[in-house]
Amino acid sequence: MTKIIGLTGGIGSGKSTIAAYIAAQGIPVYIADDEARKIMELPEIIHKVQEIFEVNVIENGKLNRKKIADLVFSAPNLLKKLNEIIHPAVDENFSIWLKNNEKHRYIVKEVAILFESGGYKKCDKIILVTAPEVVRIERVMGRDGVIKEQVLDRMKNQWKDEDKAVLSDYIVVNTDLTAAKKDVDKILKELNKI
Structure with missing residues (x-):
């Protein structure tokens, strides 16, 4: 294995x-941050992420990563919510990648x-x-x-x-x-x- x-x-x-x-x-080598970036471009993820913020974090149809970073790094509860969306999606992506590299x-x-x-x-x-x-x-x-x-x-x-x-x-x-x-x-x- x-x-x-x-x-x-x-x-x-x-x-x-x-x-x-x-x-x-x-x-x-699986780069989790790179994969997370790609995942954050998926429409369903964009929608889920926007729901956790009171301010608009979408710009030109994409998530404004810098704005999100500025918001979450000073608010642990928002960071936790963001991670609860992104981490499971990255885990699923990694499982597929791992299977392709077994x-x-x-x-x-x-x-x-x-x-x-x-x-x-x-x-x-x-x-x-x-x-x-x-x-x-x-x-x-x-x-x-x-x-x-x-x-x-x-x-x-x-x-x-x-x-x-x-x-x-x-x-x-x-x-x-x-x-x-x-x-x-x-x-x-x-x-x-x-």
Whole structure:
């Protein structure tokens, strides 16, 4: 049976870079955020999401993701409602994807909130990507054009790295990409034995 390797890390940790590196090694990688974005374009999902907000979050027939992010990151109850719509749809999508990749010994499932959502319980092994908080804040500010307070708001909705590390099988410190890739290579060699 195909093993599920969870790949996660806090915002700005560089988990997407690590996921891309793993995919370049020929390993199937499921990017939950990318799939969630596609799912959020489905008419029935757009309708369900709009229902949880008092303000209009639809623009040109599509959900305004930035507006939604701004609303939910400061309102945990809205984030919970949004996740209750999106997560089951992503789970269903992943099940189909997994079936299409069952010839592989293992696959990697990259999920930003793997622990927060409880999804880690369905993984055979977990890789945690970390970086110092100051580095993560700088990365997100540069990438998303947001201020420090907005990054810290998003971080509040995620577990701390120390808490994630306790439940992880492998940890990749992603401050130097060359060193991080070497660590990933070692992990992949180990995973080939499972």
